[in-house]
Amino acid sequence: MTRLDVRKTYKLYIDGAFPRSESGHSYEVLDGKGRFVANAALASRKDARDAVVAARKAFGGWSGRTAYNRAQILYRVAEIMEDRRPQFVDAVARAEGIGDGPAGKVVDASIDRLVWYAGWADKITQVLGNANPVAGPFFNLSTPEPTGVVAVLAPQGSSLLGLVSTVAPVIVTGNTAVVVSSYARPLPAVTFSEVLATSDVPGGVVNILTGDAATVGPWLAGHMDVNAIDLGGVAGRPALATELEVAAADNLKRVRRAPAAEPDWTDEPDLGAMTDFLETKTVWHPIGL
Amino acid sequence: MTATYPARGADLDGLVADVTRSDATLRRFLHGLPGVDQVGAEARAAALGTRSIKTTAKAFALDLAIRMVDLTTLEGQDTPGKVRALAAKAMRPDPADPTCPSVAAVCVYPDMVADVKQVLGDSGVHIAAVATAFPSGRAAMDIKLADTRDAVEAGADEIDMVIDRGAFLSGRYLQVFEEIAAVREACARPDGTSAHLKVIFETGELQTYDNVRRVSWLAMLAGAHFIKTSTGKVQPAATLPVTLVMLEAVRDFREATGRMVGVKPAGGIRTAKDAVKYLVTVNEVAGQDWLDPDWFRFGASTLLNDLLMQRTKMTTGRYSGPDYFTLD
Amino acid sequence: MSNVFEYAPAPESRSIVEIKPSYGLFIGGEFVDGGGASFKTVNPATEEVLAEVAEGSSEDVDRAVKAARRAYDKVWSKLSGAERAKYLYRIARIIQERSRELAVLESIDNGKPIKESRDVDVPLVAAYFFYYAGWADKLEYAGFGTTPLGVAGQVIPWNFPLLMLAWKIAPALACGNTVVLKPAETTPLTALLFAEICQQADLPPGVVNIVTGAGATGQALVEHEGIDKVAFTGSTAVGKAIARSVAGTRKRVTLELGGKAANIVFDDAPIDQAVEGIVNGIFFNQGHVCCAGSRLLVQESVAEDVLERLKRRMATLRVGDPLDKNTDVGAINSAAQLARIRELSSVGEAEGAEAWSAPCDLPSTGFWFAPTVFTGVTQAHRIAREEIFGPVLSVLTFRTPAEAVEKANNTPFGLSAGVWTDKGSRILKIADKLRAGVVWANTFNKFDPTSPFGGYKESGYGREGGRHGLEAYLR
Structure with missing residues (x-):
């Protein structure tokens, strides 16, 4: 007698929790060969709204952490990904319709990419910032600061490496993110959100919405409490990209x-x-007795 | 800590009694005054120094500056002859021009006061004497007081005392306060009147503007009629920003207590152009009430001839030369 | 009360400046007639018409862009960095040599006091050219690549006509780009004099092109397909329009827009310098400053004292003839701007804030507005939220550092901010929390070519000045 398997429900990741879409909608996710894999939550504009609220709430604390601490947390995410490597390989293989060997390479590259970005946390300020020798008795220092809440339309094709390569650089510097995953290949993103939830990334720092960038994207692009947007997920769709840039x-x-x-x-x-996704802040102070 | 001045309309005697209960209370008061940012204060002084004072305004300023000069000689080589000549010049700075005003005072060492007085008589030009072991102030208290009494007795109208900078810098504020108060008492004459007391800080030794502000308040609380930057024996002597900070102090002191105190920058002011910058600063920082020899003085010697030269240029339209002004 | 020490008039001579009756456009190294209409530029202090200036049509803009492209392809992009540097140094030197002429012309056309154009604007203009000249042959050390973008379309405002020109042109040229620059409609004259300086420096034709005009000319430039880069300084509304118009293109954009800066005064501030900083923050250049400290946030415990000191200081401000060397506050740049300031001020009063203006006699002709402070202002008042761009200060109070930061950041803008306190660690904490591109601690409105300038949020994006300023012109 075969055991009846327990199927996973794929949900959104907002504010450190895994809600269903408030709209109640989900959509069918197929694998690379067109076979049904799972139902994923179809994020709505209200889910995007909630995610922005969560990201804004998390921004002060996350950006206020020491860079060393953010580096450690991102490295921790890499550790847990490594730990769950087989699960990611499986997710990538199914999502992208490739074999376990190539999928393994994608996962390795994704973990390595995360480690690379983790190391930047406490170096980017030194590379981008500098003291400015103004012509007067003033101390003058320019430093990079995170811009705030960043909407990331993650790549449609590269379901894990592309995702990591767009999310990690946003959060390593102290931004918080609202991510719309690949529409057709959302499962690695869901697995990634489970890693985030079990690492030390505070809730709300990364929020991951599975769904369609073309429907959720405009709400994020037009949202007045979002500071920046990465349009990578609409690559090759110039009309939509232009619409989003206008918004x-x-x-x-x-x-x-x-x-x-x-x-x-x-x-x-x-x-x-x-x-x-960085601002430059320049602070002046007189030099005197 | 909130940095504050005493509330407006403070009772001066009450305030003095209050803050001078102990070194600690005095320290708390002085260190509770708002700080001075060096760069900002110097930038403000520099900006005031760019005012362009021309024609009628310049004529007014030159005459006023002449009337504010404390014509000074404070040398070991001073003799009765030297100070008498200076006194004569003080009364008639420009013998060629009877419309030229007299200076405010002649400033000498105490032992020269009698000689100066003989020349000045009742000309209205005051006699100022430096006292209290000028310029270092390093002498016993009774000697400083005797020095003061001698000068007053010899006829000094004004006493320019030096504070004990060592005491101030080591935080013995109450000692400095008591010395000033004691010297002020020693300025009293038998007839109940009193010589005016100018208190010299030697700001070049106090170094910071915070110290200048604190010592200004300390001296005003102790009863100074005038606060004065320098002896002229230490560099830097008077500077525009130091004077600016002192002008802010007298302005704020009057605001708080109703009592007006004068300001005297001394040393290093050599040109009419510089003097005009000081007058602009007086005008725009303390206000026009201080634009009067009773409330603002220049401690100077060579300044006078430059003022006279510029004045002559204003009246004749020609540039003049040093040969046309006396070198006493 | 009349003052015994009344400063006599000390006017700077106009004779050093020669204003022509009419001006054409500067395209391809020559002054040429525009194909369109013309407009008048006036002296805002007297309403005297200074000159007729060509209003660049879209054809004119096209000619200018083509000239810039030719110069880029054939000359400028082929020149070594060291040679570009020498041209910029040469320009910087000529600016210094002709500084008085530039300052007087700037004050006449703009209305700003001669002491500011003479001591701030023009020296900084020369300094920016000097600074960026030195970068031209050192770009590989800056970290932004060494390849220029191509042709830059640059649109600048009327508040610092020549200085904004320098902020735009100096880094663009240093990086190997050529430019088409549109000065503001009300202040074209110093840009046209700068064009002469380019000729005097033998700058290759077409490297700098100046197309005068109003909004339509600027729009034609920004939307021109032949430009690779848009650099704009001006209002947030126009900035947004530009951001929309470049959507879907590969044009790079930097925007330096409006602000509503908080100037935060704590109870332990160096009070006299803070008052100077408040005055400088809002009355410098008649308050026509995007980074002006237009919202004074003062700690309640010292608010009364600070306000009395501020008013006393404001009473000493000398408002009047921009060419008088003792003038502190000059003319409002235009009738339109004056109307805007008046409108927002009356809104402030209607909303219940209390206005106090410095006692001063305003000239009967020209555009003038007395330095004004509003008290009793809350975050809900329009004068606390909207950029007035005039000599009008809104005063709000706070009780705790957290409240100060919250109020300071409670605005869609994020260009600049000020903080005044004697406590070092507090400065660093507050500066860290403020969402603004420039934070002046115990000082205000300081500018330097080495120091990046630009905003967060709706104050725009990109930085001008410093090493960071190169990024906008390189790939």
């Missing part, structure tokens, strides 16, 4: 534009994915 102008969000096509995420990243 983002309402509160002058910092926009990381969508490329014409999804990049090869195995390439070594530059600093752009971090610097696009």
Whole structure:
């Protein structure tokens, strides 16, 4: 007699919890060969709204942590991913329709990418900031600061490496994120959210919505309490990208534009994915007795 | 800590009694005064120094500055002849121009007072004497007081005392307060009147503007009629920002207590252009009430000739030269 | 009360400046007639018409962009950094040599006091060119790549006409870009004089092009397909329009927009310097400053004292002839701006805030507004939220550091902020918490070519000045 398996319900990840979509909608996720894998929650505009509230609430605490602490937490996420490597390999293999061997390479690259970004936490300020020799008796220092709440439309194709490569640079510097995962390949993102929940990342720092960037994206792009948006998830859809960029102008969000096509995420990243979501603050103080 | 001045309309005697109960209370009061940011104070002084004072305003300022000069000689080589000549010049700074005003006072060592008095008579030009073991102030208290009484007895109208900077810098504020109060008492004359007391801080030794503000309040609480920057024997002597901070102090002191105190920058002010910058600062910081020799003085020697030279330029339209002004 | 020491008029001579009756556009190294209409630029202190200036049409803009492209392709992008540097140094030196002329012209066209154009604007203009000149052959050390973007379209405001030109042109040229710059409608004259300076420096034709005009000209420039980069300083509303118009393009954008800066005074502040900082923060340049300290947040325990001191100090401000060397506050730049200031001030009074204006005699012609402070202002008042861009200060109070930070950040803007306290650790904490691109601690309104400037949130994006300022012009 075969055992009846217990099937997993895939939910959203908002404010450190795993709610269903408030809309009650879910959608069918198919594997690379078109076979049914699971139902995923279909995030609505209200889920996006709730996620922004959670991200805003988490921003002060997260950005206020020491860089060393954020580095440790991101490294911890990498550790737990490593620990759950088989589960990620399975998720990536099914989501992207590739074999376990290539999927394993994707997972390894994703973990390595996370480690790479984790190390930046307490170095980016030194690389980007500097003292300015103003012509007067003033101490003058410029330092990078996180821009705030960042909406990330994660890549559609690269379900894990692309996700990690867009989320890690946002949060390592102290931003909080509302992420819309790949629509067709959401399972690695869900697994990733389970890792976040069991690592030391505070609730609300990363919120992951499974669903359609084309429907949720405009709400995030137009949201007046979102400070920046990464449009990577609408790569190759210029009309939609333009619409989102126009909406983002309402509160002058910092926009990381969508490329014409999804990049090869195995390439070594530059600093752009971090610097696009950083502000420079310059503080002056007199030097005197 | 909240940095505060005494509330407006404070009763001066009550305030003095209150803050001088002990070194601790006095310290608390002085250190509770708002701080002075060096860069900001110097920037403000520099900005005031860019005022462009021309034509009628310049003529007014030059005459006023001449009337504010404490014409000074404080040298070991001073002789009766030297100070008499200086006194003569004080009364008629520009012999060629009878409209030129007299200076405010002649400032000398106490042993020269009698000689100066003979020349000045009742000209209205005052005699100021430096006292209290000028310039260092390093002498026993009874000697300082005797020095003061001698000068007053010899006819000094004004006493320019030095504070004990050592005591101030080591935090013995009450000692400094009591010395000033005692010297002020020693300024009394038998007829019940009193010589005016100017208190010299030697700000070049106190170094910080915070100290300048504190010592200003300390001296005013102790009864100073005037507060004065320097002896002229230490560099830097008077500077515009130090004077600015002192002008803020007298302004705030009057605001709080109703009592007006004068200010005298001394040493290092050599040109008419500099003097005009000080007058602008008086005007815009303390206000026009202080634009009077009773409330603002320049301790100077070479300044006078430059003022005269500029004055002559204003009246004749020609540039003048040093040969046309006396070198006493 | 009349003052015994009344400063006599001390006017700076106008004779050093020669204003032509009319001006064309500066395209391809030459002054050319515009194809469109023209407009008048006036002296805001007297309402005297100074000159007729060409209003650049979209064809004119197209000509200018093509000239810039040609100069980029054929000359400027091929030049070594060291050679570009020498051109910029040369320009900087000419600016210094002609500084008095530039200052007087700036004051005439803009209305700002000569002491500011002479001591602040023009020296900084030269300093920015000097600073960025030195970067031109050192770009590989800056960390932003070494490849220029191409042609930059730059649109600048009327509050610091020449200084904003320097902020735009100096880094663009240093990085190897060519530019088309549109000065503000009400203040075109110093940009046109700068064009002459480019000729005098033998700058290759087309590297700098100046197209005068109003909003439509600026829009034509920003939307032109031939530009690679938009740099704009001005209102948040126009900034948003620009952000929309470049959506879907590959144009890079930097926006330096409005502000409503909080100037926070704690009870342990160096009070006299704080008062100076408040005055400088809001009355410098008639308050026509995007980073002006227009919201004074003062701790309740010292609020009364600070306000009395502030009013006493405001009473000494000398308002009047911009060319008088003793003028502290000059003319409002335009009739339109004056109307805006008046409107918001009357809203402030209607909403229940109490206005106090410095006693001063305002000239009968020209555009003037007395330095004004509003007390009894709350965060809900429009004058606490909207940028007035004039000599009008709103005063609010707070009780605790947390409340000060909360109120300071409670605005869609995030350009600058001030904090005054004698406690060092408090400065660092407050500066850390303030969401603003520039924080002045125990000082205000300080600028330097080495110091990056720019905002958070709706105050725009990108930084101008310093090493950071190179990023906007390189890839």
